[in-house]
Amino acid sequence: MKHFLLVLIFLFSLLVNGQMLTTLIPSNTATHTAVQNGSWFSSSTWNTNTVPSDASIVVIPDGITVSYQGQSNAQIFAIRVDGEFVCTQTNTNLTTTLTFDTFIGTSTSYVKFLANNAADGKIDITITPFDIEAHKGGTSGFSQVWNSNATSHFSDGATTYKITQAVGPDNRFNSYTEALSGNTSVTETSRTVYDDGPGVTGRHQWDSTQLSLGIVTMGQIEIIGQEKLNMMKLAEDALKNQAILELESVAQGWKNGDDLIVTRGGNMNTSSNGEDEVTIQSISETTVTLTSNLLKNHEGRSSQDLHCYVGNLTRNITFKSSSISNVHHRGHLMAMHNDTNVQIRNASFIDMGRTDKSRLVDDFIWNNWLRPKVFNSKISALGQECAEMIKNDDADITNPRGRYSIHLHKTGASYGDNMTHVTGNVVWGNxxxxxxxxxSHALVADNVVYDVIGAGIVSETGSETGFWDDNLVVNIAKGHNTDVYEAALFHDDYLFSGQGLAMKGRTVVCRGNVIANANQGVGVINMNPAINNLDRVDALALANRPGYEVDNFPLSVNGYSAEGDGVMPVEAALIMENTTTIWCYQGLRSIERDMGVNHESRSVFDGFKAWGVNQGLSIVYQADYSFKDVYISGKNMNAIGVFLWKHSHNQTFDNIKMQDLGYGVTVSRLVESGNGELKTRNNGFTPWYFIDLETTNVTEFYQIEKEDPGTTTIYTEHGDNTIHLSSSDFVNRPTTFTVLDSTGLVVDYATNDFRFEIDGIITDDFGSYDMGIKQAPAQGTLRLDYPKRIYEFASQAKFEEYLSNNEVYKDENDAFYFILNESLPNRRTYQYTKFPVRVNILNAPASGVYSSVKLETPSALAPKHQIISRFATVTQSSTDTSITHESEDIDASPEKAIDGNTNGRINVQLYQRGLVPVGSFSSTNIENEPWFDLDLGELKVIDFIDIWNTVELNGSDIEPVSSHFKDFYVLISDVPFIDSSLASSRALADYEYLKNSTPVRKFSLNNLGALGRYVRIQAIGYNKLKFAEVEIIGKKYVEPTLYIEKKDININVYPNPTEDKLNIKLGKVFNSVSVQVVNVLGQVVLSSEYKSISDIQMNLNVQIGLYIIKIKADDDINISKKIIVK
Structure with a gap:
């Protein structure tokens, strides 16, 4: 039913917008109506037997095709296409010209501007504001007479005001109830009469949304020019006063006379660094000769394969505004509400667009608060769908959103919608x-965007899908200076700060883009407080991104969820591949996300170069970002590599190089309140991994600052969980999920309680981490979080509908449950694994959907890999009770090594206002052969062990690992370790592994296949054991079925345990015998066949661990037996 309603809403929207376009240019206002197929320039095509001229209003009815090829200086007022309009130029030496004020294509229209063949010429389209009142008054100089319908419908000069408004004073509440009792209102602060002459603002009596003065289509549109490579990297430096460019390879489609833009480089000390606009004089292979010398230096950095880029600004189809002295005289292009066929390819759009990002948009203003549908939300700029805007009066709007050079407006972003294409174009000046x-679902690729204010390429409202590939974005200037929180909350205005790639919709996959000289190379806004201009992501479209198929939101469809259908934009994972930013203030800035993430995924930045920046990666208020193959260099020696100083959760940086920076990483800033309380805003346990880090000319790795430098507190040591490792420290491991608290996995049919929560621990190649996001305790209620994943069905009916589509199960106690698959990522590989989460159903009837249940297969219920150390009972030979830090006693009990926190700093949690203990490591005293024991509770198959060392405080430099972390054994046994001597422990152990004498951050054991319940870590000689964390991955051991079908046969397998040989006494001669050695993963590691044999001796060339010997012989002999190789 809900899907049907959504379809009705969509169709109603199409109807409304279709009527809006048809009423914009009514057909009864026409001066020329096409009556047959034919040429625009043929009088017989028109009802008047005259060719449209200055001031004409042209209508092409449905079912009629008009072709346009030729030159005309006529200034057409309006063209309305219900049928087909085909503009071409098939002569390579000629240019088709057309000038108009307004061009609309209704839902039945098919509009074509085609010059894509090699022999085609040019098409020049000029958008010129038409002086309506002058023409009506007889002073336009045009002889064309309008009928009474036109003179009464079209008007200009209606009184228009430029107004400013303030909203407040209250703007932040913890709940909807609190907001209703708050003091928030709108105040008009200024009102000035505004007259733009023949521009659009005075037309609001017939054009209330300022759509005219531009091209707006609701049907099919094809703008296709000749294909031309949009950009090419230089092969070598191009220096001031030279007129030669050496390109990396041949630039397809480039011609003499083409205009080029040469970007600046990112090197810190380059003199005369900047852009050059130049023109091609000649081309020979990869050498471009220019008509004038370069005015700037364009230097590269060959060691990092970095060079400046050259963008081609010339296309053979051009749309341009004739008047740009007043912003309201500029044209725009919008393709809307139709995904059937939208192609905008290989055209240039010069001085188009009139939404002005140098000031606030003024079409909407805050009106009231809303109760959010999401489970956790503030009522503020940080909230989700918590505010409703109201449209200002038409006469009070002088800067509406939506009037851009190229605008794909709601062409469809649901799963299955057709892709629109914006490829190979130039946007120059906006x-x-x-x-x-x-x-919309779109491919935006191979474009050049140059000289724009506010943002270059934008995903506007959150639902956008598709690809942005290989675009060159140059010179993107900052717009207005309104606080971003105020602008988003009260004006629904955002992405005005000079972003090259500007994303509110995070689902678009970005690949191979280059951004030069922007304030932010990539800017991501994750604030979604206002509902009016916000679109949720279609959950199926998100789950089916090509190459990144994963369903993280199984209930966000079909009306299942109490939160409603669709995914909040803030939740979608970003995917960016091979991004280059050059000379930007920030390479990447992503702001305000951590409070809205109710799932587990990884935003992936695979290949990110921030060449010449003030800040490389600014990811405060962010969670779950993975960076791989990163290069960051500074504009100056005050530059910062990675900005992480508050609310930055679970970030990874794999293969990261930093060069020419004042600071590598800005860590937690210290905040001091008026009463002297201290806090930091990172939580102290969330990890930041730096893998294969290289630094060159970085003054200090950590920037350690106070928020208020004037306070007296000395702050020289941060407490964040920075982890520095090498890629050689890791192997491929299975991702695991362990439910931490099963009490939340219940729904109750009787009480209509269909809310449940998933709480667990995830392990991957990097280690373990708790599901969800937990804010710093010292933040109190200032920040919300999702420490558990929350689900809730919308109703009993929707719950049962879900069950009917996804099965009901019964366990061995006849209790009902259902399965929800949770897809969880590996932070190193970005691969996802599905984990079935079983949710119990209480008090369900035996009828309806519950009358037909399934039983899970034994393999589905078989033990799976989990983290088993977190549930262990731990002891140690002694506990060092003398550890203190800044007058704080440090608890170094053994439980601190299984608390899920790998932070090895002594001062972790120091600045959390005493809400959590300081320190997160275990430590024995210095003694002879100290030990640390884990009792896993039952026999386990142990496959992976990570033991995390502590680190020593080192100020602004990278922390060294603690020196004690060496010369110890890891011992595994199926019986308890009783004696404290190392010799006795080793004698008792079934497995032993030796840590050598070199201290490291992490000691790992992989693919063990060991069987045991007790794990002892014991030092050699006089030392101490001090661990940030001990992580063990394994699974419950299930005794294999052992049977001999012939009871009178006595087969012996010995010795067991064994080191390298195994004897098998069969008791008699068998004609045919097969023996297999199988590991705990079910893999056959040895296999032998024998004939006429009674005694077998096997050489076991296998790793230590648990194995199953499978023996088959004639007379139906089939035996399986457990052995241990040590």
Whole structure:
């Protein structure tokens, strides 16, 4: 039913917008109506037997095709296409010209601007504001007479005001109830009469949304010019006063006379660094000769394969505004509400767009608070769908959103919608956004966006899907200076800060893009407080991104979830591959996400170069970002590599190089309140991994600052969980999930309680971490989080509908449950694994959907890998009770090594206002052969062990690992370790592994296949054992079925345990015998066949661990027996 309603809403929207377009240019206002197929320039095509001229209003009815090829200086006022309009130029030496004020294509239209063949010429489209009142008054100089319908419908000069408004004073509440009792209102602070002459603002009596003065289509549109490579990297430096460019390879489609933009480079000390606009004089292979010398230096950095880029600004189809002195005289292009066929390829859009990002948009203003549908939300700029806007009066709007150079407006972003294409274009000069993708599924590729204010390429409202590939974005300037929180909450305005790639919709996959000279190379806004111009991501579209198929939101469809259908934009994982930013203030800035993430996924930045920045990666308020193959260099020696100083959770940096920076990483800033309380805003346990880090000319690795430098507190040691490792420290491991608290995995049919929560521990190649996001305790209620994943069905009916589509199960106690698959990522490989989460159903009837249940297969219920150390009972030979730090006693009891926190700093949690203990490591005293024991509770198959060392405080430099972490054994036994001597422990152990004498951050044991319940870590000689964390991955051991079908046969297998040989006494001669050695993963590691034999001796060339010997012989002999190789 809900899907049907959504379809109705969509169709109603199409109807409304279709009527809006048809009423914008009514057909009864026409001066020229096409009456037959034919040429625009043929009088017989038109009802008047005259060719449209200056001031004409042209209508092409449905079912009629008009072709346009030729030159005309006529200034057409309006063109309305219900049928087909085909603009071409098939002569390579000629240019088709067309000038108009407004061009609309209704839902039945098919509009074509085609010059894509090699022999085609040019098409120049000029958008010129038409002086309506002058023409109506007879002073336009045009002889064309409008009928009474036109003179009464079209008008200009209606009184218009430029207004400013303030909202407040209250703007932040913890709940909807609190917000209703708050003091928030709108105050008009100024009102000035505004007259833009023949521009659009005075037309609001017939054009209330300022759509005119531009091209707006609701049907099919094809703009296809000749294909031309959009950009090419230089092969070598191009220096000031030279007129030669050496390109990396041949630039397809480039011609003499083409205009080029040469980007600046990112080297710190380059003199005369900047952009050059130049023109091609000639081309020979990869050598481009220019018509004038370069005015700037364009230097590369060959050691990092970095060079400046050259963008081609010339296309053979051009759309341009004729008047740009007043922003409201500029044209725009919008393709809307139709995914059937939208192609905008290989055209240039010069001085188009009039939404002005140098000031606030003024079409909407805050009106009231809403109760959020999401489970956790503030009522503030940080909330989700918590505010509703109201449209300002038409006469009070002088800067509406939506009027851009290229604007895909709601062409469809649901799963299965057709892809629209914006490829190979040039956007040159725009006061607002360049290419805007709004609630659409699109390929935006191979474009050049140059000289734009606010943002270059934009995903506007959150639902956008598709790809942004290989675009060159250059010179993106900052817009207005309104606080981003205020702008988002009260004006629904965002992405105005000079972002190259500007993303509110995070689902678009970005690949191979280059951004030069922007304030932010990539800017991601994750604030979604206002509902009016927000679109959720279609859950199926998100789950089916090509190459990144994973369903993280199984209930966000079909009306299942109490939160409603669709995924909040903040939840979607970003995917960016091979991004290059050059000379930007920030390479990447992503802001305000951590409070809205109710699932586990990884945003992936695979290949990110921030060449010449003030800040490389600014990811405060962020969670779950993975960076791989990263290069960051600074503009100056005050530059910062990675900005992590508050609310930055679970970030990884794999193969990261930093060069020419004042600081590598900005860690937690210290905040001192008026009463002297101290806090940091990172929680102290979430890890930041730096793998294969290289630094060159980095003054200090950690920037350690106070938020208020004027306070007297000395702050020289941060407490964040920075982990520095090498890629050689890791192997491929299975991702695991362990439920931590099963009490939340219940729904109750009787009480209509269909909310359940998943709480667990995830392990991957990097180690373990708790599911969800937990804020710093010292933040109190200032920040919300999702420490558990929350689900809730919308109703009993929707719950039963879900069960009917996804099965009901019964366990051995006849209790009902259902399965929800949770997809969880590996932070190193970005691969996802599905884990069945079993949710109990209480008080369900035996009828209906519950009358037909399934039983899970034994293999589905068989033990799986989990983290088993977190549930162990731990003891140690002694506990060092003398450890203190800044007058704080440090608890070094053994439980601190299984608390899930790998932070090895002594001062971890120091600045959490006493809400959690300081320190997160275990420590024995210095003594002879100290030990640390784990009792796993039952026999386990142990496959992976990570033992984490502590680190020593080192100020602003990278922390060294503690020196005691060496010369110890890891011992595994199926019986308890009783004696404290190392010799006795080793004699008792079934397995032993030796840590050598070199201290490291992490000691790992992989693919063990060991069987045991007790694990002892014991030092050699006089030392101490001090561990940040001990992580053991394994699974419950299930005794294999052992049987001999012939009872009178006595087969002996010995010795057991064994080291390298195994004897098998069969008791008699068998004609045919097969023996297999199988490991605990079910893999056959040895296999032999024998004939006429009674005694077998096997050489076991296998690793230590648990194995199953499978013996088959004639007379139906079939035996399986457990052995241990040690």
């Amino acid at each position: 006061p607002g956004w360049g290419i805007t993708q709004h609630d």
